[in-house]
Amino acid sequence: MSDCQLSVEGINVTLGRGEASVRALRDVSLEFPAGAVTLVMGPSGSGKTTLLSVLGCLLKPQDGRVHVSGKEVTGLPEDELTNIRREQIGFVFQAFRLFDSLSAVDNVVLAMEICGKKRQDVLPKAEEYLDNLGLSGKKHLKPEEMSGGEKQRVAIARALVREPRILLADEPTASLDSKSGEAIAQILHDIAEVGERTVVIVSHDERLRGFAKNVIGLRDGKVDGGLN
Amino acid sequence: MVVTSLGVAFAVFLMIFQASLLMGFLRAAGKLVNATDSDIWITPRGVVCFDFASTMDGRLRDIAQGVPGVESVSRVSVNFVSYRMPDGQQRIVVLIGADPSVGPLFPLPYLRGSLHAMEPEAILLDETNARELEVFTTPQDVEINGMRAHIAGTVTGFSSFLGSPYAFSSFEDAQRYSGLGNSKVAYLTVKVAKGYDVNALRAKLAAKLPEVDVRTHGEFEHRSQLYWVGQTGAGAAILTAAFLAFLIGLVLVSQTIYATTLERLEEFATLKALGASKGFVAKIVVAQALAFGVAGGTLGALLAIPAVQFAQKGVAWIYLPVWLIPAVLVPAFAMCVLASIVSIRTAVSVEPARVFRV
Numbered sequence: 372m373s374d375c376q377l378s379v380e381g382i383n384v385t386l387g388r389g390e391a392s393v394r395a396l397r398d399v400s401l402e403f404p405a406g407a408v409t410l411v412m413g414p415s416g417s418g419k420t421t422l423l424s425v426l427g428c429l430l431k432p433q434d435g436r437v438h439v440s441g442k443e444v445t446g447l448p449e450d451e452l453t454n455i456r457r458e459q460i461g462f463v464f465q466a467f468r469l470f471d472s473l474s475a476v477d478n479v480v481l482a483m484e485i486c487g488k489k490r491q492d493v494l495p496k497a498e499e500y501l502d503n504l505g506l507s508g509k510k511h512l513k514p515e516e517m518s519g520g521e522k523q524r525v526a527i528a529r530a531l532v533r534e535p536r537i538l539l540a541d542e543p544t545a546s547l548d549s550k551s552g553e554a555i556a557q558i559l560h561d562i563a564e565v566g567e568r569t570v571v572i573v574s575h576d577e578r579l580r581g582f583a584k585n586v587i588g589l590r591d592g593k594v595d596g597g598l599n
Numbered sequence: 600m601v602v603t604s605l606g607v608a609f610a611v612f613l614m615i616f617q618a619s620l621l622m623g624f625l626r627a628a629g630k631l632v633n634a635t636d637s638d639i640w641i642t643p644r645g646v647v648c649f650d651f652a653s654t655m656d657g658r659l660r661d662i663a664q665g666v667p668g669v670e671s672v673s674r675v676s677v678n679f680v681s682y683r684m685p686d687g688q689q690r691i692v693v694l695i696g697a698d699p700s701v702g703p704l705f706p707l708p709y710l711r712g713s714l715h716a717m718e719p720e721a722i723l724l725d726e727t728n729a730r731e732l733e734v735f736t737t738p739q740d741v742e743i744n745g746m747r748a749h750i751a752g753t754v755t756g757f758s759s760f761l762g763s764p765y766a767f768s769s770f771e772d773a774q775r776y777s778g779l780g781n782s783k784v785a786y787l788t789v790k791v792a793k794g795y796d797v798n799a800l801r802a803k804l805a806a807k808l809p810e811v812d813v814r815t816h817g818e819f820e821h822r823s824q825l826y827w828v829g830q831t832g833a834g835a836a837i838l839t840a841a842f843l844a845f846l847i848g849l850v851l852v853s854q855t856i857y858a859t860t861l862e863r864l865e866e867f868a869t870l871k872a873l874g875a876s877k878g879f880v881a882k883i884v885v886a887q888a889l890a891f892g893v894a895g896g897t898l899g900a901l902l903a904i905p906a907v908q909f910a911q912k913g914v915a916w917i918y919l920p921v922w923l924i925p926a927v928l929v930p931a932f933a934m935c936v937l938a939s940i941v942s943i944r945t946a947v948s949v950e951p952a953r954v955f956r957v
Binding site for chain 2 (some may be wrong): 465482
């Protein structure tokens with residue numbers, strides 16, 4: 372577990388109530404090593420997104436344990452889970468989830484302001500991250516003025532600017548054309564390998580297999596195929 | 600953003616416009632009282648407002664004049680009279696006459712270059728009533744209660760909200776046209792000599808003149824305003840409309856801000872997923888609400904000012920004092936913040952896991 376910053380052990384998650392309830396995850400135990408991309412694949416309804424929500428401390432499992440950076444977080448109160456998300460986890464979403472009223476750089480700055488930092492103090496760092504992701508000339512554009520690939524790069528810059536040890540990406544290439552998707556996959560791969568970060572990608576996209584060190588299959592809430 | 604700001608702007612516009620009607624009504628109710636240069640009013644017992652005067656003995660003026668501390672006493676006449684227009688039609692007007700000492704701001708038909716001598720048989724009208732009374736040029740001969748008079752000119756800012764226009768003349772002419780002679784008077788206005796206390800003199804006059812009411816200038820002004828606003832259908836309607844507009848405005852602002860928060864739930868979920876604390880989310884909600892309040896409020900005020908000016912062409916007494924704008928904007932901003940506080944609960948309790956829904 373020394374290089375493992377993220378793991379789940381025997382987790383069960385049931386969504387909904389009564390007759391409408393669904394067992395989204397069943398006794399799932401997994402480890403996600405640092406320095407590598409772990410790709411979680413599976414058909415719709417297999418529990419991929421639920422797993423990502425649990426890993427991101429957004430959803431508490433009914434049973435089992437979740438460890439983030441060696442600390443069990445399962446029973447922590449909401450405020451502490453918020454702190455963990457803020458300090459240790461970065462998110463990349465399929466729909467980008469950028470703030471339309473803010474420019475690219477302000478979207479990145481906002482992630483730092485959430486940590487209580489002042490705009491003028493973090494602006495250079497935000498610009499540096501956008502530069503590194505090839506967005507030098509687009510920093511002051513609004514999301515609506517950018518392509519899907521550019522938006523996803525902004526979202527990655529936003530996720531990385533706080534230097535989290537863990538990056539969780541939900542279908543990061545689903546809204547992109549093949550060229551942009553490949554570029555984003557390469558960026559996520561580099562983040563994991565060069566930055567020694569734990570990167571977990573949930574996706575249907577078979578092209579991502581080539582960028583992942585580990586591939587996990589999920590089906591009906593259970594692990595369907597172990598680590599490759 | 601635009602829709603929310605427009606919602607707030609409409610609410611603020613409504614609040615300012617209705618409040619202007621109320622302010623104008625209050626001001627008009629005390630306008631003629633305020634136009635006098637007086638400290639104390641002596642009125643027949645039980646008179647409720649300036650416009651609805653009765654009469655009292657004119658000799659009271661001499662008694663009041665003899666009280667130490669009284670600098671001058673002026674007579675005021677107020678009567679409803681019949682006004683015959685050049686085409687023979689008749690209208691009821693409120694004929695108001697006063698002594699020249701009543702004050703230089705009181706509209707009276709002074710002889711040119713004089714503030715003491717008045718033109719005989721001369722009448723002044725407010726310019727907004729002139730066309731209605733078929734006065735297109737001055738001087739113009741008319742009849743008042745069957746007696747000859749002439750419109751000598753017009754004044755501004757003295758339109759009546761009674762429905763019957765005001766006409767202004769000398770005290771003597773007003774009494775003559777009203778068939779009263781000089782032995783009766785509607786009001787006496789008292790100017791207090793320097794160095795004397797108004798309230799003390801008021802008490803002294805009240806003791807000396809027990810059969811009439813003696814009030815300070817402010818008391819009589821407020822009494823007139825209270826009567827019109829509180830005891831007449833017109834005043835009650837305007838007061839109620841202003842109050843309702845204020846309530847509707849506040850509710851509109853609240854609803855608009857709340858609806859905007861609901862529309863942005865996804866953004867708040869993203870903020871929470873990114874690790875924003877409840878305090879941070881709350882701060883964003885309040886800041887947003889204030890931004891909408893400032894943008895919408897400013898727009899609403901900017902629209903209300905020309906709207907009130909335009910309305911003055913038809914409703915001359917509508918009045919928008921400068922202080923009324925902040926007086927409306929401050930509660931509107933406060934309501935934005937209050938509405939946002941209601942919204943905060945919704946925003947901070949949004950489920951962050953919804954960020955994975957597409």
